[in-house]
Structure formats: C-alpha cells, structure tokens
Amino acid sequence: MSKTSEPILEIRDLKVSITDKPAIQIIKGIDLMIRAGEVHTIMGPNGSGKSTLASTIAGSPVYTVDSGEIRYKGCDITHAKADERARDGVFLSFQYPTVIPGVTMVNFMREALKARRGAEVPAREFLGELRETLAQLKMGEEFARRYVNDGFSGGEKKRAEILQMGLLKPDLAILDETDSGLDVDALRTVAEGVNALRRPEMGILLITHYERILNYIHPDFVHILVAGRIVRSGDASLAQEIEAEGYDPILKALGLLEGAAAS
Amino acid sequence: MVDAASTTATTGSGAYAEAQVSADALGRGEPAWLVRSREEAARAFAATPMPTPALRPWKYTELSGLDIESFAPDAAFAPLVIASVPTGGFAGSIAGALDDAAQAGAVEAAFGSVVQGTEGKFVAANAARWSGGVFVHALRGGVFATPVTVDVRAGGGAIFPRMLVIAEANSEVTIIVRNRSTAAPLLVAGVVEIVAAEGARVRLLLDGDWGAATDEFTTVRSRVGRNADVQVASLAIGGHMQKQHIEALIEGEGANSLIRGIALGDGDQHFDFVTLQDHMGAKSTSDVEIKSALAGASRSVYYGVTRVETTAKGAAANQQNRNLLLSDHAKADSDPVLEILTSDVIRCGHGATVGPVDGEALFYLQSRGLDRRSALKLLVAGFFASVLGDAAFAALADDMQERVERKLAVAAL
Numbered sequence: 001m002s003k004t005s006e007p008i009l010e011i012r013d014l015k016v017s018i019t020d021k022p023a024i025q026i027i028k029g030i031d032l033m034i035r036a037g038e039v040h041t042i043m044g045p046n047g048s049g050k051s052t053l054a055s056t057i058a059g060s061p062v063y064t065v066d067s068g069e070i071r072y073k074g075c076d077i078t079h080a081k082a083d084e085r086a087r088d089g090v091f092l093s094f095q096y097p098t099v100i101p102g103v104t105m106v107n108f109m110r111e112a113l114k115a116r117r118g119a120e121v122p123a124r125e126f127l128g129e130l131r132e133t134l135a136q137l138k139m140g141e142e143f144a145r146r147y148v149n150d151g152f153s154g155g156e157k158k159r160a161e162i163l164q165m166g167l168l169k170p171d172l173a174i175l176d177e178t179d180s181g182l183d184v185d186a187l188r189t190v191a192e193g194v195n196a197l198r199r200p201e202m203g204i205l206l207i208t209h210y211e212r213i214l215n216y217i218h219p220d221f222v223h224i225l226v227a228g229r230i231v232r233s234g235d236a237s238l239a240q241e242i243e244a245e246g247y248d249p250i251l252k253a254l255g256l257l258e259g260a261a262a263s
Numbered sequence: 264m265v266d267a268a269s270t271t272a273t274t275g276s277g278a279y280a281e282a283q284v285s286a287d288a289l290g291r292g293e294p295a296w297l298v299r300s301r302e303e304a305a306r307a308f309a310a311t312p313m314p315t316p317a318l319r320p321w322k323y324t325e326l327s328g329l330d331i332e333s334f335a336p337d338a339a340f341a342p343l344v345i346a347s348v349p350t351g352g353f354a355g356s357i358a359g360a361l362d363d364a365a366q367a368g369a370v371e372a373a374f375g376s377v378v379q380g381t382e383g384k385f386v387a388a389n390a391a392r393w394s395g396g397v398f399v400h401a402l403r404g405g406v407f408a409t410p411v412t413v414d415v416r417a418g419g420g421a422i423f424p425r426m427l428v429i430a431e432a433n434s435e436v437t438i439i440v441r442n443r444s445t446a447a448p449l450l451v452a453g454v455v456e457i458v459a460a461e462g463a464r465v466r467l468l469l470d471g472d473w474g475a476a477t478d479e480f481t482t483v484r485s486r487v488g489r490n491a492d493v494q495v496a497s498l499a500i501g502g503h504m505q506k507q508h509i510e511a512l513i514e515g516e517g518a519n520s521l522i523r524g525i526a527l528g529d530g531d532q533h534f535d536f537v538t539l540q541d542h543m544g545a546k547s548t549s550d551v552e553i554k555s556a557l558a559g560a561s562r563s564v565y566y567g568v569t570r571v572e573t574t575a576k577g578a579a580a581n582q583q584n585r586n587l588l589l590s591d592h593a594k595a596d597s598d599p600v601l602e603i604l605t606s607d608v609i610r611c612g613h614g615a616t617v618g619p620v621d622g623e624a625l626f627y628l629q630s631r632g633l634d635r636r637s638a639l640k641l642l643v644a645g646f647f648a649s650v651l652g653d654a655a656f657a658a659l660a661d662d663m664q665e666r667v668e669r670k671l672a673v674a675a676l
Contacts, residue, residue, distance in 0.1 A: 102645030
C-alpha cells in the first residue's frame with residue numbers, strides 16, 4: 001500500500017440511475033480512487049446506494065450511468081460489458097449469489113477461468129488450483145460437484161464467492177456485504193480466506209453495513225455513503241466511530257434524519 | 264420430389280389410393296390380413312380430413328400448407344436394424360418376421376392393436392403406406408443385453424416408419440432410433456406400438472436429428488401391463504417440424520410410464536409434443552417431463568393429458584413442461600391437463616412454465632467473464648440437466664450434450 005502505486009479504480013463524479021426507472025437516480029455524484037494494494041471500505045445505512053455502486057462498477061445492466069466516468073487500470077470502462085470487465089480482472093462478490101440449477105461449480109469455474117485467461121485451462125492444472133483454493137477456504141472437494149449456489153447455506157454462498165475470487169485472481173475485488181448473514185465463525189473463515197487470497201497488485205472495495213468484518217480485513221480508507229453521496233472519508237477510526245455511535249450523528253448533521261427533525 | 268400423379272388429392276388417387284395401396288401390398292406378397300389392414304387404412308385416409316386447429320392437440324400447429332399426397336412415398340425406405348438378439352427373440356424387419364413361422368403369429372396378433380390404422384390422418388397414411396417396418400420381440404424373461412439400434416436415413420419424398428415392440432413377461436429391451444435425413448423436403452409419418460407384458464422393461468429413445476426440410480408426425484403408444492415399466496425419451500433437435508404424440512395406456516396394477524422430451528429449437532423450427540398418461544391400473548405411476556429451449560423464431564407446443572380412470576385407485580402421476588425462451592422471437596405454448604376420475608389418488612402433480620432466461624443468472628455468469636453466448640450455453644445445459652441426466656437418456660447423454668453445444672454455438676440467441 002504505497003501512495004505511489006498505480007490507480008486500479010478511478011471514479012469521477014459518477015451518477016447512476018435504475019435502467020427501468022430512469023427517473024430514480026441512486027448514485028448522485030461519487031469520486032473514488034483505489035490504488036493497488038489498498039482496501040477501501042464503503043459503509044452506509046440501508047438504501048444509501050452501496051450495492052448499486054458495486055453492481056455498477058461490475059457492469060450490471062440493471063443500472064445506467066447517467067454521467068461521470070469509471071476508469072479501471074487507466075482505461076475508461078464506464079460503458080464496457082460486464083464480461084469484458086470481468087475478463088480484465090474486475091470481480092464482484094455478490095451480496096445474494098444467484099442459484100444456477102443444473103450447472104456444477106466445477107464446470108462453471110472452469111468456464112470462468114478459461115474466459116479470464118483467454119485460453120483453455122488444462123484439466124490437471126485447473127483441478128490442482130481448485131483443490132488448493134478449496135483448502136485455503138476450508139471447503140471440501142464435494143463442494144465443487146454441487147450445482148452453483150443451489151441449496152448452499154449463507155456461509156457456503158459467501159465462501160463460494162471468495163473461492164471464485166481466489167481462482168480468477170482479479171485486480172479489483174468488490175466485496176458486496178460479504179459479511180451479511182454470517183455467524184462469527186463463518187465470518188472469520190470468509191475474512192481469513194479473503195486475506196489469504198489477497199495479492200499486492202489487487203485493490204479491494206469492501207462494502208458493508210457493519211464494522212464487524214473490519215476486525216479481520218483492515219481498511220486503509222473508510223467512506224460513508226449516504227443518499228448516493230460520499231459524505232465523509234477517513235481511516236479505520238471512522239469505522240470505529242460508526243460502530244460506537246451509529247449513523248445518526250452523521251445523518252443529523254446532514255439534516256437527513258427525519259425523526260430527529262421532528263423532535 | 265413431387266409425384267405429379269398424386270396432386271389431385273381429394274379423389275384419393277395416386278400412391279395413397281386404396282387400389283394402389285392394395286396392388287403394392289399384393290406385389291410385395293404380403294399376407295391377406297395385412298393387405299386388408301392397408302386397404303382399410305387407405306379408405307380411412309381418404310375419408311379423414313387434415314387435422315385443423317379446432318382439434319385440441321393440433322391447436323398451435325399450422326398444417327394448411329401441407330398436402331400429404333404431394334409427397335411421393337419412398338417405397339424402398341427401410342431402416343438399418345442392429346441388434347444382438349437373445350435366443351428365441353427377434354429384432355429385424357416386419358417382412359422378415361412374417362416369413363418366420365415362429366414370429367408371424369405374434370406380429371399378426373399385435374400389429375395395429377395399440378394404434379388403430381384408422382384413427383387419424385397421419386396414422387392412416389402410415390398404416391396404408393408403411394415400409395421397412397421394424398419388429399422387436401423379447402420372449403418371456405428374455406433380456407437384450409445391448410440396445411437395439413434402428414438407423415433411419417431418408418432422402419426426399421415421404422417415409423412411413425413403423426415399429427412394433429412386444430416385450431413378454433419380465434423381459435427387457437432398449438431401442439434407440441436415430442432419425443436422419445438429407446436437406447430435401449421430406450414428410451415422415453411414423454407409428455410405434457409397444458406391448459409390455461407383466462414385469463417387462465422397455466426403453467425407447469428417439470433421436471430426432473432430421474434435415475432442415477423434414478416434417479415429422481409420429482405416434483408412439485404403449486400398453487403397459489402389470490408391474491411393467493415403459494420409458495420413452497425423445498430428443499428433438501433437427502428438422503423443420505417434429506410433432507410427436509407419446510402416449511401410455513397404463514393398464515396393469517403397479518405399472519409405470521415415464522416420458523421425457525428435450526427440444527432445442529432455432530430458426531423456424533416447430534416442436535410439438537402431445538402426451539397421454541392414461542391410468543387404468545391400480546397403484547400405477549407415471550412421470551412426464553418435457554423441456555424446450557428455443558432460439559431464433561423457433562416454437563414449442565406442449566399439450567398433455569393425465570387421466571386417472573375410476574379403476575386406477577392409488578395412482579400417482581406427475582406432468583411437467585418447461586420452456587426457456589432464448590430469443591425475443593421464440594414462442595412456447597403449454598397446456599397440461601388433469602382428468603382425475605377417482606378421489607383415491609396418491610398424488611397428481613402438473614406444472615408448466617414459459618419464460619425468458621433469468622437475467623440475474625445471466626449477469627452472474629457474465630460477471631465471471633463468460634460472454635453472453637457462453638453464459639447462455641451454460642444456462643441451457645443446466646436447464647436440460649435434469650432430463651439429460653435421467654436414466655432414460657443414458658444411452659445418448661454424452662453425444663446429446665455435444666450436439667446441444669454445437670447447435671447453441673451458432674443459434675440465433
């Protein structure tokens with residue numbers, strides 16, 4: 001984490017609305033820069049636009065960029081397709097990973113790795129890497145034979161996401177509420193997995209509602225997202241402040257706390 | 264290849280006329296009962312109008328441009344049968360069976376007993392003009408150790424494939440029919456009759472990879488005896504139109520019928536499955552699952568009836584039809600029907616779905632680097648997995664996956 005490392009992600013004055021409801025703008029002007037090796041955390045109350053930002057960086061067609069720019073490793077990817085971004089090394093760990101019946105994890109991950117590398121991956125090599133990554137996440141090999149996210153517990157789904165991150169070796173990993181729905185043990189396993197699979201050239205954008213996961217994955221920067229804007233940025237102490245006092249003082253200061261205004 | 268002499272359809276002239284049918288049958292030296300059966304079918308053919316959308320199983324199948332009599336029958340048509348036959352059994356041509364004193368009686372007794380030659384336009388055309396018929400006979404307790412393969416290779420004109428399967432008590436046989444044709448216009452009207460006696464196990468796999476200008480109309484009907492198990496699986500991947508009626512008369516106590524279908528459409532392909540699970544035997548069971556994935560402007564139609572007669576106490580039936588639309592121009596109609604005539608059933612389920620690809624699943628796969636086509640290929644493979652993985656398709660499964668993949672590599676998605 002050096003100040004001189006290359007920017008992985010640069011977001012400039014980004015405004016985003018829902019594709020099917022263009023009148024509803026969720027992100028209302030965000031600037032953000034993540035350099036190689038850095039961990040940035042975005043925190044914020046429900047509905048502030050955290051997941052929208054994550055999905056937009058990954059290229060979800062559900063959202064449309066109204067204005068502004070997303071640059072990844074120096075290239076403008078604002079309008080690139082999701083699969084192009086992914087092949088270039090953008091990875092989104094989903095808050096709610098999708099169930100795909102009939103498709104085994106092993107087949108899916110082999111296709112994904114083939115796409116990421118732009119070439120067929122020899123079966124032996126693939127299985128070797130798969131076994132190694134499964135072991136790092138304390139997952140049994142039978143996991144790979146199950147259908148994608150089908151019947152997975154909350155913890156299994158999140159571990160399966162990190163498994164994919166480990167195999168695909170992204171340069172930008174966006175972890176969208178990877179901590180939600182996990183008990184303490186599952187959270188530790190997943191967070192330790194993320195740490196084990198971190199690489200110096202990778203930037204991480206960690207989206208969370210709670211400070212809990214930051215006990216395991218230490219952020220370099222913390223940003224507070226409220227109503228589609230980053231209203232405060234700071235270091236890890238900002239997350240502790242939120243943990244201690246909640247979002248209310250920040251919302252009150254911005255005049256956004258409706259209940260407080262009436263009292 | 265159009266037979267000019269047969270274009271004056273309504274008068275019953277040409278190859279489909281009774282006189283011609285009769286003369287051809289006598290010319291082949293067929294026994295008198297068979298000549299009579301063909302003549303009767305020719306009369307039924309002349310008297311029966313083409314099915315119209317007013318008839319429920321034909322509601323979504325446009326036939327107004329189709330003139331059966333404009334297709335000249337290919338009299339030389341005969342599929343290649345390859346089998347390793349257990350002692351006393353038979354697998355070969357019906358003509359050969361009729362020349363075999365040990366088989367002729369069985370053919371005469373069963374032929375036309377499951378599908379009457381007079382019951383419909385296409386069935387009557389078949390019963391009048393069939394050639395190259397196949398007879399498979401498993402004696403009591405006889406087991407065909409390897410599948411019987413029936414290779415159909417057709418050019419243009421019309422072919423009338425016919426198959427009669429007799430599985431005596433506790434026998435076992437698996438039959439794979441590989442349907443192939445050239446790019447020339449071809450009409451196929453097929454009939455398959457299966458008689459499964461007590462405890463018999465019959466597996467029939469239809470591999471429909473016809474040429475692009477083939478229209479197929481086939482009726483497959485089985486009579487399933489006490490504790491017998493008949494499984495029919497159909498892969499519809501080639502051809503211009505495939506319309507298959509797959510029916511089971513589940514007569515015996517404890518009898519089971521399983522029907523599986525997969526259709527993968529592109530261009531202007533039309534796949535049409537009609538199923539019937541007619542439960543008569545007590546504690547009989549049945550299970551139908553038909554899945555279609557449709558690219559381009561292709562279309563699938565499903566109409567299926569589960570009937571539980573008053574005698575079928577304790578019956579259990581399931582009927583599922585799923586349609587996945589891979590393009591905005593594809594279309595599917597699905598109509599599963601239950602007719603339950605007794606209150607004493609274990610369970611009777613049915614379900615139908617028609618819908619586009621799940622956008623979230625597509626984004627999930629694309630967010631891992633798969634381009635749209637690769638993602639759709641994976642989703643279709645997953646969609647078919649429940650049926651392809653079924654034992655009924657086991658003999659074809661690997662080859663089918665490859666062909667599904669090859670077709671999706673170029674389909675209009």
